[in-house]
Amino acid sequence: MNNDLKLIEERITILFKRRSKTRYWLQVVDDPYDRTYNFFFNSQRKWERQKSVPLHTIAQHDLSYLETIIVALQSFTQLTIQYDGFTGQRWPSSFQLIQRKRHHDE
Numbered sequence: 001m002n003n004d005l006k007l008i009e010e011r012i013t014i015l016f017k018r019r020s021k022t023r024y025w026l027q028v029v030d031d032p033y034d035r036t037y038n039f040f041f042n043s044q045r046k047w048e049r050q051k052s053v054p055l056h057t058i059a060q061h062d063l064s065y066l067e068t069i070i071v072a073l074q075s076f077t078q079l080t081i082q083y084d085g086f087t088g089q090r091w092p093s094s095f096q097l098i099q100r101k102r103h104h105d106e
Contacts, residue, residue: 004058005072008039011055012077021046026055026073028066030085035061042082064092 016024027040039055058066070081086098 004056005069008056008069008073009076011053012041012079015041015043015053016077016079017043019045025080025082026077027052027082027084028070028086030083030089032085035059037061037066063089067091067093 012026022043022045024041024043027042029038029040031038037058039057041053041055042050044050058069073081083099087100087102089098090096091098
């Protein structure tokens with residue numbers, strides 16, 4: 001876990017520029033075909049297109065492992081995290097829904 005978390009944090013630090021009128025957020029996608037979790041760093045300046053940069057792919061397809069990484073990321077950064085592909089799934093520790101409904105691009 002330490003290698004995955006370190007790599008994601010390093011890449012976030014490089015990409016996060018703190019520009020005005022720019023929106024930043026993280027995206028976590030569950031890929032059921034490859035059984036992986038993919039992390040993306042998204043940004044969008046006002047009146048410009050959205051940019052999405054792949055951060056890392058976690059090969060260990062385990063929700064409890066993902067939950068520990070998410071908790072560590074939330075303490076590292078205040079960025080919003082958007083979840084895709086997690087419809088109907090719940091976090092193992094709190095049994096809270098991860099994603100309530102599908103997004104329009106799923």
